[in-house]
Amino acid sequence: MLRTLLALCMLLSFSLQAAPIKELTWEALVPADAPHVAPQTTPLHDLSKMGTALGEAGPAAAQSMPNAPVVTALNGENVRLPGFIVPLEVNEEGRTTDFLLVPYYGACIHVPPPPSNQIVHVSAKQGIKVEELYQPYWIEGTMQVKPSRSDLADAGYQMAANKIFIYELPD
Amino acid sequence: MYLLRLALASLANRRFTAFLTAFSIALSVCLLLTVERVRTEARSSFASTISGTDLVVGARSGSINLLLYSVFRIGNATNNIRWDSYEHYAQHPQVKWAIPISLGDSHRGYRVMGTNQSYFEHYQYGRRQHLQMAEGREFATDPFEVVLGAEVAEALKYTVGDTLVLAHGVSAISLVKHDDKPFKVVGILQRTGTPVDRTLHISLGGMEAIHIDWQNGVPARGNGRISADQARNMDLTPTAITAFMLGLNSKIATFTLQREINEFRGEPLLAILPGVALQELWSMMGTAEQALFVISLFVVLTGLIGMLTAILTSLNERRREMAILRSVGARPWHIAGLLILEAFALALAGVVAGLALLYIGTALAQDYVQANYGLYLQLAWPSAYEWSLLGIILAAAVLMGAVPAWRAYRQSLADGLSIHL
Numbered sequence: 259m260l261r262t263l264l265a266l267c268m269l270l271s272f273s274l275q276a277a278p279i280k281e282l283t284w285e286a287l288v289p290a291d292a293p294h295v296a297p298q299t300t301p302l303h304d305l306s307k308m309g310t311a312l313g314e315a316g317p318a319a320a321q322s323m324p325n326a327p328v329v330t331a332l333n334g335e336n337v338r339l340p341g342f343i344v345p346l347e348v349n350e351e352g353r354t355t356d357f358l359l360v361p362y363y364g365a366c367i368h369v370p371p372p373p374s375n376q377i378v379h380v381s382a383k384q385g386i387k388v389e390e391l392y393q394p395y396w397i398e399g400t401m402q403v404k405p406s407r408s409d410l411a412d413a414g415y416q417m418a419a420n421k422i423f424i425y426e427l428p429d
Numbered sequence: 430m431y432l433l434r435l436a437l438a439s440l441a442n443r444r445f446t447a448f449l450t451a452f453s454i455a456l457s458v459c460l461l462l463t464v465e466r467v468r469t470e471a472r473s474s475f476a477s478t479i480s481g482t483d484l485v486v487g488a489r490s491g492s493i494n495l496l497l498y499s500v501f502r503i504g505n506a507t508n509n510i511r512w513d514s515y516e517h518y519a520q521h522p523q524v525k526w527a528i529p530i531s532l533g534d535s536h537r538g539y540r541v542m543g544t545n546q547s548y549f550e551h552y553q554y555g556r557r558q559h560l561q562m563a564e565g566r567e568f569a570t571d572p573f574e575v576v577l578g579a580e581v582a583e584a585l586k587y588t589v590g591d592t593l594v595l596a597h598g599v600s601a602i603s604l605v606k607h608d609d610k611p612f613k614v615v616g617i618l619q620r621t622g623t624p625v626d627r628t629l630h631i632s633l634g635g636m637e638a639i640h641i642d643w644q645n646g647v648p649a650r651g652n653g654r655i656s657a658d659q660a661r662n663m664d665l666t667p668t669a670i671t672a673f674m675l676g677l678n679s680k681i682a683t684f685t686l687q688r689e690i691n692e693f694r695g696e697p698l699l700a701i702l703p704g705v706a707l708q709e710l711w712s713m714m715g716t717a718e719q720a721l722f723v724i725s726l727f728v729v730l731t732g733l734i735g736m737l738t739a740i741l742t743s744l745n746e747r748r749r750e751m752a753i754l755r756s757v758g759a760r761p762w763h764i765a766g767l768l769i770l771e772a773f774a775l776a777l778a779g780v781v782a783g784l785a786l787l788y789i790g791t792a793l794a795q796d797y798v799q800a801n802y803g804l805y806l807q808l809a810w811p812s813a814y815e816w817s818l819l820g821i822i823l824a825a826a827v828l829m830g831a832v833p834a835w836r837a838y839r840q841s842l843a844d845g846l847s848i849h850l
Contacts, residue, residue: 349556350477350556358680360684
């Protein structure tokens, strides 16, 4: 009886230990077989297009990839990923409980938005007090991957954060 | 223990200066805590006003400006946006829900907001709480119905069934009123602790109806007027609104849609993420907050230095007292302890009186501050941070008490018994 209990305990402790945290880079979120997007080769200083580029009658802005392919193998993995926080939901204590994690600061304004496989939607129960938007953080938690369905762009990565801490430049 | 009793008795002997010293510390403590409370309260009330909204869209201006006028009813819009732009995005495949907002009028200083049913259905505040009706119902198809925020109803003593007249512009006293088209109160919302409480909600049709016969910026006169009944039969689809809020199907798509709206070819639009704009607002306010905090710290320091001065000057008068104490057997450290205890007692009295002032002041000013500034100051126990501030003040007082204590320690006997002329 005692022996089986001990064996059970050992089994349990083994399974608890068995999920090491996998450190991810943003490149790892793009599948290896993802189609290449042809780089834009037209010169940016093409004066003949100036009139339409700035005017409001020109063609609508090109959409970046709203439904980019995702790495489904990451689903359920315990991962650690560095990134910048874009707050979505702020609670009464001023702590951000729901945010988007992006690979570079200013992802929302200066450049076209990153494709959907370069954004992680993170929810953090305890919240994080974001003092400056340009401070990168490490996020640790379980990754959830939603593969793309239909034309509705809801594909992407979600994460429930267990641990959030400041990212420091490696020496 | 007897040292404390002696210190208190000595203080009681100089009760007037002691009272003034403690009072100046009390005032400074009260100021410090007030600044701290207003700061945290302002932040939490801002943060709890909007929840669950992914994008706020308005005419192109600044992100903070758009957030302030659309969500907090502070300041004014730079421009309106077209109704068809709203419809374009309300039907966008990424968009789950959309709330149109039309601002610009008021009623006795409270802002009037034109919106539609989706506001009651989708607007969320605090921790994803929806608006609830306290009384009555939401406005229906009749354009001349109004739903009041809790505070509007309370302050102006309106109940369901009353009629009221809206005013043009957003000042508290308006000279131009839409008095030919009175509105009927059909519902009152439950208190939320957000700007919703200070808002009158009418339908977009109602907003359109009160301005329908305006010509060249003034209400029509004579037979150019359109009565409320005539307006009811007209097409009241708005041509322009002030802003709209969007909830998306997928948070991941936020940036893409934001980008799309910002580059919308129909007219210049601006889409913001409320959380990001709030963060920008805070980092901007942070400097002012810090300045206020530093100022109040200096006021506390002044109060404590005032106490130090009072004790040091009293040392001179008390040379005899010290000498007598020494001659009846008090050791030098007794004298020093006496003075430190005195400083501590003064500071403690100051802190306690400061807290009392804070709570009395909060209780008295609560209603006024909420009505005028929309801040709800709570009568809560001091937070951990406030306790630590108070602790630091007491520690600083003891440290300062050490200065006269050290002097008395060195000189008590020689000084008091030798004769000075």
